[in-house]
Amino acid sequence: MTDMPSTATEPAHDDPRPPVWEAPSVSRAGGAGSVRGGLDAIVEVPGSKSLTNRLLVLAALADGPGVLRGALRSRDADLMIAGLRSMGTTVTEGDVPSTLHVTPAPVSGGATVDCGLAGTVMRFLPPVAALASGPVRFDGDAGARVRPMGPVLDGLRSLGVRVDDGAPLGGEPGHLPFTVVGHGSVRGGAVDVDASASSQFVSGLLLAAARFDQGLVLRHTGRTLPSLPHIEMTVAVLRDAGVAVDDSRDAIWQVAPGPIAARDLQVEPDLSNAAPFLAAALIVGGRVSVTGWPTSTTQPGALLPDLLTRMGGAAELRDGVLTVTGSGEIHGIDVDLRAAGELAPNIAALAALAGSPSRLRGIAHLRGHETDRLAALATEITRLGGRCEQTSDGLVITPRPLHGAVFRTYHDHRMATSGAMLGLRVPGVQVEDVATTAKTLPGFTGLWDRMLGLPGTTAGTTAGTTTGTAAGTAADRDSCGAAATVGAP
Secondary structure (H helix, E strand, O other), rough: OOOOOOOOOOOOOOOOOOOOEEOOOOOOOOOOOOOOOOOOEEEEEEEOOOHHHHHHHHHHHHOEEEEEEOOOOOOHHHHHHHHHHHHOOEEEOOOOOOOOOEEOOOOOOOEEEEEOHHHHHHHHHHHHOOOOOOEEEEEHHHHHHHHOOHHHHHHHOOOOOOEEEOOHHHHOOOOOOEEEEEEEEOOOOOEEOOOOOOOOHHHHHHHHHHHOOOOOOEEEOOOOOHHHHHHHHEEEEEEEEHEEEEEOOOOOOEEEOOOOOOOOOOOOOOHHHHHHHHHHHHHHHHEEEEOOOOOOOHHHHHHHHHHHHHHOOEEEEOOEEEEEEEOOOOOOEEEEEEHHHHHHHHHHHHHHHHOOOEEEEEEEHHOOOOOHHHHHHHHHHOOOOOEEEEEEOEEEEEEOOOOOEOOOOOOOOOHHHHHHHHHHHOOEEEOOOOHHHHHOOHHHHHHHHHHHHHOOOOOOOEEEEEEEEOOOOOOOOOOOOHHHHHHEO
C-alpha cells in the first residue's frame, strides 16, 4: 500500500465555522427514552441530479419546447437553470417546482454563469456557450476554482473556439474563472480528450455535439476512465432525443450533427442519494424502502443493492420499490468503485462501522471533486477515532471504536450524509454545515428525521418527500437540537 497524505484542505482560520447539526444516534442498548425495534421506513428521494442537468442542456438545445417532470430542484439544478437562462433559454415552473417547461432560443453571449460547486454546470455549459455570438464568462465558488477544467477548454480550443483563462482573469490556466468567446457556431470534427480526472469532460462535449456543424468524434486518451456509467447515461439521453451516437469502439464516441428532439419526460429518482437511507438499515437494523426504483438505468446508484448485500444486508426489488433489510451487522468489503465513485463516501462510512477491514479501489479521481474526498474521508474518520488510510487509488479502512466529534464536510454534500450515517451508531457526532446537502438533496435533515420517526415528524403517512417509522417512541430533542435517540434490535 502506498500511503498518501491524510488531511483535507481546512477552511481558512479566520473564517467562522459553519453551524453544526447533532446527528441523531441509535441506542443499541435500549433503555429509558429510546426506541426498541428496527427501522421500518419508506423514502421517496427526489429526481436525479445527473439526469436533470443533462436533460436541461438537451432541452435548451432542442428543436422546440419541452417539459421535464420530477426534475431535481437543488442548488446544482438551479445553477444549471440560471446558467441556461443567462444564455437565452426560457425555463419556467409548472404546477409544482419539479415540473420545468423549457423553451429553447438562440444561444446568446454577454452572459455570466455562476457554477457554484457544480461540476455539471462548469463542464456541460462551456460547449453550449461556444454556440453563442459573443463572450460568456464562467466562475464559481472558491472550491470550484481548484477543480480541473483543462480537458474541456483545450477540447474547445482544438475545435476552433476561443477560450480565455489564466492570470488575466484572476485564475490559473485550465481552471475557473474563464471566458468562452463564441462566434455563433462550432466547426466540430475530431478531438482528443484526457478524461482520467472526470467523465464529465466527455459528457460535456457530447451533449452539445449534435449542434456542431460537423458533429464530433471524441477520443479519450488517458490511461483510466472513471464513472463510465455517467458517459453511458449521456449517450442514452442523446439517443432518446433522436441523436445518432456511435460508441462501438472503446473510448471513442461519434456524434452525428442534427436536430435534438423536444420531449415531455419524467426524471428518474436519484439512486445515489438513496444510499444513506438504504445503508441506515444495515447500521440500525430493520428495513428501508425506496420507491420509484427503475428496473434498468444508467445511474451508478444501481450498484447499491449488490454493494449493500455484500456488506451484510439483503435487497429486494418488487414493483418499483427497493427494500434493504439489515441486522445491525456490517461486513467489510474489497471493491473497485471506479464506475460509481459518488457512492464511495457513503460506503466508506459503512466500512468504518463494519466488523472487518475494507478496501475501496479505483477512486483516485475523487481527489478532484467538491473537495479532495479521499483526504476528507481519511481526516474525518480518523477524527472520530477510526483508522482510514489513503492509497494511490482509494482507501483502506480498518474499523476501530469510534467516538463523537465534529465531522467536517468541506462544503461537500456526500461528506455530510456520511457524517449522518456515522452518527446513527456513534453518539455525539456533530455534522458541520449539513446545509451543504442542498447541493443535490434539499431538506435532508427533515427526510432523515422522518425516516427515524423522530418527534415532530409524520410516521406512516406521506409527509413531504418521505415517510418512516421506527418501532416505539423516540426521546424528545431539547430546545438546543440535541441528538434524538431511537432504538435498535
